[in-house]
Amino acid sequence: MRIELRGITKRFGSFTANDRIDLVVEPGEIHCLLGENGAGKSTLMNVIFGQLQPEEGEIVIDGETIKFANSGEAVRRGIGMVHQHFMLVPVFSVAENVVLGFEPTKSFDRLDRKKAADEIRRVSKEYGLEVNPDAVIEELPVGLQQRVEILKALSQDAELLILDEPTAVLTPQEIEALMAIMRSLAKAGKSILFITHKLKEVRAVGDVITVIRQGRVVGSVPPTTSEAELATMMVGRDVKLTVTKEAAAPGDEVLEIRDLVVRDDRGLAVVNGVTLNVRAGEIMALAGVQGNGQTELVEALAGMRRIESGTITVRGRDVTNNKPREMLDEGLGHIPEDRQRNGLVLSMSVADNLVLNTPRRAPFARRGTRNLDAVEQNARQQVKDFDIRTTSTRELVSSLSGGNQQKVIVARELSRPLAFLVASQPTRGLDVGSIEYVHRQIVNQRNEGLGVLIVSSELDEVFALGDRIAVMHEGRITGVVDATTSRETIGLMMAGASSQSAHD
Amino acid sequence: MTENMADVLAQADPGSPVERRSLWTRFSSKSPVVLALLALVLGFLIGALVIIFSTNTVLDAWRGIFSSWGAPGHALKVTFDNVGAAYRAMFTGSVFDPSQFWHSIATGKQWDNTLTPLSETLTYATPLIIASIAVGIAFQTGIFNIGANGQAIMGGIAGASIGSMINMPAIVHIPLTLAAGIVGGMVAGSIPGFLKAYTGAHEVIVTLMLNYVIAFFLVFVLLSTPFQLPGQSNDISRTMHSSAQLAPLFGAASGLRVSYGIFIAAAVVYFAWWFLERSSLGFDFRITGNNPNAARASGINARRVIVVVFLISGGLAGLAGVVQVSSTTHYVDGNFLIGSAGIGFTAITVALLGRNRPMGIVWGSLLFAALGVGGRNMQAATGIPLDLATIIQSVVVLFVATPVLVKEIFRLRSSSAQGIQLATKGWGS
Ligand SMILES: Nc1ncnc2c1ncn2[C@@H]1O[C@H](COP(=O)(O)OP(=O)(O)OP(=O)(O)O)[C@@H](O)[C@H]1O
Numbered sequence: 001m002r003i004e005l006r007g008i009t010k011r012f013g014s015f016t017a018n019d020r021i022d023l024v025v026e027p028g029e030i031h032c033l034l035g036e037n038g039a040g041k042s043t044l045m046n047v048i049f050g051q052l053q054p055e056e057g058e059i060v061i062d063g064e065t066i067k068f069a070n071s072g073e074a075v076r077r078g079i080g081m082v083h084q085h086f087m088l089v090p091v092f093s094v095a096e097n098v099v100l101g102f103e104p105t106k107s108f109d110r111l112d113r114k115k116a117a118d119e120i121r122r123v124s125k126e127y128g129l130e131v132n133p134d135a136v137i138e139e140l141p142v143g144l145q146q147r148v149e150i151l152k153a154l155s156q157d158a159e160l161l162i163l164d165e166p167t168a169v170l171t172p173q174e175i176e177a178l179m180a181i182m183r184s185l186a187k188a189g190k191s192i193l194f195i196t197h198k199l200k201e202v203r204a205v206g207d208v209i210t211v212i213r214q215g216r217v218v219g220s221v222p223p224t225t226s227e228a229e230l231a232t233m234m235v236g237r238d239v240k241l242t243v244t245k246e247a248a249a250p251g252d253e254v255l256e257i258r259d260l261v262v263r264d265d266r267g268l269a270v271v272n273g274v275t276l277n278v279r280a281g282e283i284m285a286l287a288g289v290q291g292n293g294q295t296e297l298v299e300a301l302a303g304m305r306r307i308e309s310g311t312i313t314v315r316g317r318d319v320t321n322n323k324p325r326e327m328l329d330e331g332l333g334h335i336p337e338d339r340q341r342n343g344l345v346l347s348m349s350v351a352d353n354l355v356l357n358t359p360r361r362a363p364f365a366r367r368g369t370r371n372l373d374a375v376e377q378n379a380r381q382q383v384k385d386f387d388i389r390t391t392s393t394r395e396l397v398s399s400l401s402g403g404n405q406q407k408v409i410v411a412r413e414l415s416r417p418l419a420f421l422v423a424s425q426p427t428r429g430l431d432v433g434s435i436e437y438v439h440r441q442i443v444n445q446r447n448e449g450l451g452v453l454i455v456s457s458e459l460d461e462v463f464a465l466g467d468r469i470a471v472m473h474e475g476r477i478t479g480v481v482d483a484t485t486s487r488e489t490i491g492l493m494m495a496g497a498s499s500q501s502a503h504d
Numbered sequence: 505m506t507e508n509m510a511d512v513l514a515q516a517d518p519g520s521p522v523e524r525r526s527l528w529t530r531f532s533s534k535s536p537v538v539l540a541l542l543a544l545v546l547g548f549l550i551g552a553l554v555i556i557f558s559t560n561t562v563l564d565a566w567r568g569i570f571s572s573w574g575a576p577g578h579a580l581k582v583t584f585d586n587v588g589a590a591y592r593a594m595f596t597g598s599v600f601d602p603s604q605f606w607h608s609i610a611t612g613k614q615w616d617n618t619l620t621p622l623s624e625t626l627t628y629a630t631p632l633i634i635a636s637i638a639v640g641i642a643f644q645t646g647i648f649n650i651g652a653n654g655q656a657i658m659g660g661i662a663g664a665s666i667g668s669m670i671n672m673p674a675i676v677h678i679p680l681t682l683a684a685g686i687v688g689g690m691v692a693g694s695i696p697g698f699l700k701a702y703t704g705a706h707e708v709i710v711t712l713m714l715n716y717v718i719a720f721f722l723v724f725v726l727l728s729t730p731f732q733l734p735g736q737s738n739d740i741s742r743t744m745h746s747s748a749q750l751a752p753l754f755g756a757a758s759g760l761r762v763s764y765g766i767f768i769a770a771a772v773v774y775f776a777w778w779f780l781e782r783s784s785l786g787f788d789f790r791i792t793g794n795n796p797n798a799a800r801a802s803g804i805n806a807r808r809v810i811v812v813v814f815l816i817s818g819g820l821a822g823l824a825g826v827v828q829v830s831s832t833t834h835y836v837d838g839n840f841l842i843g844s845a846g847i848g849f850t851a852i853t854v855a856l857l858g859r860n861r862p863m864g865i866v867w868g869s870l871l872f873a874a875l876g877v878g879g880r881n882m883q884a885a886t887g888i889p890l891d892l893a894t895i896i897q898s899v900v901v902l903f904v905a906t907p908v909l910v911k912e913i914f915r916l917r918s919s920s921a922q923g924i925q926l927a928t929k930g931w932g933s
């Protein structure tokens with residue numbers, strides 16, 4: 001499918017999210033879109049997918065001018081889309097979600113569950129994206145939900161596949177697999193629009209890279225363009241792609257986890273005897289393939305999941321099975337893995353979300369009455385410091401771009417006094433410029449004595465931040481090594497080898 | 505070149521589909537008031553149809569439409585006369601009667617007659633506002649308090665008891681009576697509150713069932729000696745002492761029933777606004793209502809929120825009950841808030857209509873009260889049953905609850921062919 005955008009303009013009120021965008025995707029082409037958070041990439045994709053109607057401009061598909069009234073029409077025309085924020089029904093099973101809208105039926109229009117499940121098994125085997133068809137979406141970690149979202153789009157045999165940041169929560173292996181799929185689809189003549197903030201990926205898989213800044217096309221470049229050049233095009237200034245970190249000066253232990261056992265929603269002991277400690281002034285990076293118990297470990301640390309046995313100690317005080325409030329009072333900062341589920345209230349304003357877990361602290365409230373001036377002032381400050389792109393602090397968080405939503409959480413957590421920080425994929429969905437800033441902030445706080453636990457499946461982040469690296473596999477820590485350890489060794493440990501055997 | 509052409513075209517032609525749609529979207533999304541007003545128009549249109557199909561003279565006129573040349577015109581006239589008379593009676597019965605108004609202006613007399621309809625509307629609206637706020641606050645927290653009616657009954661019983669059984673100066677008696685009503689409602693509200701918080705029982709079922717329990721409890725109480733009006737075998741309570749009553753605003757002699765209760769309603773509206781928009785606890789409530797997972801992660805104690813919501817919501821519902829008693833009947837009988845008088849049930853629809861916002865609820869309550877009061881006048885004047893008012897109320901709520909439907913109806917009317925195409929658009933966004 002050849003798709004051509006001519007002068008697409010999309011406004012939200014007085015704000016112009018897409019400004020006269022021209023773009024062509026040829027059949028068999030993998031076309032990458034790069035751009036800062038809030039540049040208008042997702043908006044443009046939603047316009048193509050018929051979910052938003054542009055104010056101006058036209059979409060031409062194979063020579064024919066098209067107007068989609070809704071996404072159903074786009075799907076029927078052969079367009080598939082993986083959304084940045086998944087469009088899955090939380091209470092439905094994986095199989096039900098994948099076939100939703102194209103349900104295989106038995107007599108009397110009943111859903112043929114078996115056929116649906118078989119279909120999922122077939123597709124997931126074909127593409128190497130394994131997932132249990134019977135699992136319920138809301139019980140799955142985001143990484144697995146992402147696989148489901150991708151499977152759903154793939155199973156529809158689209159001629160044009162739109163992938164909006166599908167790799168933000170995938171593991172390196174999964175990303176490799178996805179890129180292989182993309183290449184083979186392109187070879188078969190399908191067109192692909194691929195959005196990612198990871199420069200390595202666009203260079204590895206893209207045929208053409210188009211950079212968007214503030215709603216406008218800056219230009220299209222070949223994949224041979226260097227990462228530094230791409231970053232500069234995107235942000236409009238030079239970006240340091242790795243933070244320069246001063247050597248850590250670790251102090252006392254702030255967080256000690258001993259023999260921790262935690263069960264998941266199905267009752268399996270997915271954290272199975274974890275022992276780990278984090279000292280003040282150091283960043284401990286917890287690497288591991290998603291689904292090896294990190295999610296549950298972090299939930300236990302945040303007081304959100306019951307601890308079966310073992311202990312958690314903060315600055316010498318036993319905080320095992322504390323409530324979330326008590327953990328916050330102990331000085332826990334928490335950047336949750338699933339921002340929209342646990343980190344934000346989408347239907348509330350940016351300002352309110354920035355004080356979501358400190359609404360009662362001075363100066364935000366006095367004797368039970370909120371001080372909205374202080375809340376507003378704080379919001380202005382954070383929006384400025386963290387470069388949160390929003391038209392106003394009163395704007396609902398739901399209207400922010402994905403990366404800017406993430407910045408709201410990061411800003412909130414890093415701007416209050418903390419004893420230690422537990423951050424799951426803290427830079428998920430952030431552009432290179434913002435990653436630079438957030439990493440700098442985390443390192444600065446660590447320099448001032450904050451103990452940090454970073455949970456990430458992203459090795460780049462693990463190496464960029466970690467002073468020490470712990471690797472988690474099947475509910476256990478397979479080893480704690482220092483940051484000079486090679487990627488290969490860490491990779492082996494993530495696959496289950498102990499640090500000893502991995503070294504050999 | 506082509507870009508510019510598109511620009512120019514889009515600007516030059518205000519009737520282009522894109523333009524019109526965005527205007528509409530702005531119109532309706534920015535202003536739920538517009539939506540409510542359109543729903544009201546639809547409600548009256550459907551009400552008119554009901555009048556037509558239930559009035560024999562109108563139907564006869566239409567049956568005879570082929571009998572003579574003048575018949576169709578006659579049929580139309582009969583239709584308009586009947587529908588017009590019904591709605592006129594509704595209006596004059598609930599707002600004011602223009603001729604009566606001019607008479608008062610001209611002569612300076614009979615102001616009581618002129619003001620009676622408004623006074624009645626306000627009298628009915630007062631407890632309804634309070635009860636709807638009770639329901640609305642719970643809704644905003646994501647809790648469905650279907651039990652406001654039972655809680656209001658409990659408030660009424662408690663208030664009537666304190667109001668009738670002890671004797672003291674009004675300055676303490678009135679607050680005490682109101683406080684008793686609040687406590688009565690809180691007691692009733694605490695039951696589903698604790699059950700939900702500590703056993704996970706679903707509040708809809710518990711509150712719904714408690715309404716029945718309390719309705720029977722009412723009769724039981726009214727038949728037991730301390731409460732029952734002495735020398736009576738009916739289920740009727742003692743009358744409140746005048747020191748406990750909420751007096752008519754313009755004095756008993758005016759004949760206007762509207763009481764000091766409207767100040768209580770105003771205070772409740774202000775409290776609700778402050779609570780939801782300004783208080784820390786209200787902030788917790790809204791977080792919980794909008795995203796329970798984020799609420800938990802933010803350290804909000806869900807159990808506490810649930811219990812407190814039910815105490816506040818129940819307390820306000822109880823206040824509605826006691827205001828109802830002490831400003832109108834001054835006693836409680838077996839029919840208190842039973843059946844169509846159940847303001848706690850009406851409150852659910854009013855809260856929905858007002859989108860759980862305090863001011864929205866005020867307008868919704870006034871509308872519902874006016875329809876009820878006016879409907880009674882219509883029944884007396886034209887013989888069309890009061891139920892028509894209920895039908896209009898229900899239709900309005902139905903349309904407000906399904907904005908898409910209203911949009912579609914009004915879009916289809918505005919432009920035929922284009923309208924159909926446009927109608928399918930607004931769904932996604
Ligand atoms: N419904 C909306 N109402 C108002 N503004 C919106 C709405 N949707 C998006 N925006 C604004 O449009 C801009 C572009 O958002 P978009 O989601 O397209 O960014 P993006 O390029 O995908 O960014 P990210 O990399 O963070 O995902 C943002 O500034 C956002 O605040």
Ligand SMILES: [Mg+2]
Nearest residue numbers: 042084401402
């Ligand atoms: Mg996006």
